[in-house]
Amino acid sequence: MLLIGLTGSISTGKSTVSMILSKDHSLPIIDADKLARKVVEVGTPGYSSIVSHFSESTPGLLNQDGTLNRAVLADFSYHYLSGAWAVVLDVPLLFESSLDLICGAVLVVSVSSPEVQLGRLLARDDHLTREDAAKRVASQMSIQEKVERCDMVFGGTRGRGAAIPNDGSVEELREEVSIVVNGLKAGRDGWWKWMLWGLPSVAGAVGARVLAENWWRRECWLREKEGVKANL
Known part of the structure; x- marks a missing residue:
């Protein structure tokens, strides 16, 4: 079974993606x-x-x-x-809590800029001032950093990470989610799923390997970021 970490930032649409994954793709x-x-x-x-x-x-x-x-x-x-071939772990602070390390894949619901977040937050919570809304957006890890971490740790040749853009309509979002889900599902909804289900020891070994690989790639990414900062 694949554990998919789902995260985003305030007003990026994570809850909508969670609903789509549940209703459209029957994922727990x-x-x-x-x-x-x-x-x-x-x-x-x-x-x-x-x-x-x-x-x-x-x-x-x-x-x-x-x-x-x-x-x-x-x-x-x-x-x-x-x-079930996968379960979605819906956590707003997935990276901050390091729960991404136990995930076999990570999805980040993203928008093109903080201004999009700010506009949606003000529309949703009209009692907020623009300054208060900006503070809420700034209080979290930026969506750009979450996308970068997802790409560097889970993306690339691993094919286990994806940023789901949500600047358009709900229908456009549904299409993006379907593309990502179909890519993750390929090869995981057959004999491999049932082997892991029937052999807990194998599932445990796979989980341990995923944890170790995620930790190592995260540490490499963090060291690289620190090196870039040191050279500035």
Whole structure:
């Protein structure tokens, strides 16, 4: 099963892409924003057993305060057993939290400039002043940096990263998403999917390799960026 990290920035349209992936392409979505509100009591034997069994294989199983996230557990285990070829991990701060390292692919919903974000944010939240909206946009990692990181760590010959442009209509966005999904799905919805499903040890080895490769490529990219800054 492919774990696809989905991210973007404020007012780039990530939620719309998440909806398209779910409704148009029948992909299960693990929504970090929604999951953080669904918790259970800590300290029961069942809690300990679930954490022991699922913590390594289920991203987002625990909230920051240590409580169990039932929705993540249910979504992940159900879709693993049902043989879905991919699951989407929808996280606004995917790179900032380093959750991209566990993903087999990453999608960044992008726009051409911060001005597009600013205009959409002001249209959506009309109580904001332009200055307040600009501060919100500036408070996050820039969309340009997210696109660059996606391309350098997951893109290129790996073919596991894509920036989805969202400057046009919803229909244009749907077309862009379909192109990306079809590219990721090629070769992953057949025997390979079922082999990983039937052989957890193989799936674990593949996951470990993905984690190591993602970490290494990220470190190389960060060192390269630091070198460029040092030469300025």
